[in-house]
Amino acid sequence: MRHLISGAAGFIGSHLCDRLLADGGEVVALDNLITGSRENLRHLENHPRFRFAECDVAKSVQADGKFDHVWHLASLASPKFYLMYPIETLESGSTATRNMLEVAHRDNARFLITSTSECYGDPLEHPQVETYWGNVNCVGERSCYDESKRYAEAMTMAFHRKHGVRTNIARIFNTYGPKMALNDGRVVPAFIDQALRGEALTIFGDGSQTRSFCFVSDLVDGLVRLANSEERFPVNLGNPVEMSISEFAERIQRLMGTNSPIVYKNLPSDDPKQRKPDIGKAARVLGWAPKVDLETGLGETVAYFKTKVG
């Protein structure tokens, strides 16, 4: 299998490269490095079946040869970065998705897009099932991310319906693990970084909002299973163990043996009040369920961050 991956130097992209190479594939990895890092792929530099090119797939896809599988992961997935780069974020869902789909169509390749639980917005249904259409503020600050992913899903379905491209849509819920950027701003790296530096943990709002956290190896396993499935409609991938952000802060304090205090900051606008995936479809269609519990996954993540925090 010859794979083309956009966003390959990102957190999930770099783990997907490892997995596809381990499975015997050849990987052409693209990234414009706006949020991804060459460091995440450094260990693959001399791999005979791996090649990296710095390329903005929203402009054009620079990759020679024919591909069996096209993976579009390029995205500014952290609220901190999509608020900083709203136009690039919209382009990664729109033009970039179209460009990657064109490659899949040209090569008669499989195509998978990593979409998001943000498609459900601030959900009024709980837990979120794939058939729920969501509650998105289409002109709010987060709309650059939410709407670009909703557009990306629509474009993907259009290529499937119009051109018969073999497509898959993964709706990814909060995921964490080694290789997240220290300055990423999302709650897992933020709390671990703060605890390691002995700084206060920053809870946004009153901490009653809920999330659930999936370890990256489970997520990548779900992506590969989905890519090999016949499912064309979106499938949720995430861990259903839900907790409030306050509870998560306590778990971090306990796990890391820190007495870092908590400080409360303003809640970002349209921050979803609750989020938890219904993974019934992933279980039924893919035989998938996450295996790594929070203590184990956070242990690996903290060990990684310790090597990064000077």
Ligand code: UDP
């Ligand atoms: N959050 C927080 N402190 C931080 C970073 C995030 O309390 O330093 C909150 C954020 O407001 C949200 C939740 O943690 O309610 C998860 O945020 P994250 O940015 O990780 O991802 P999101 O689920 O919002 O995409």
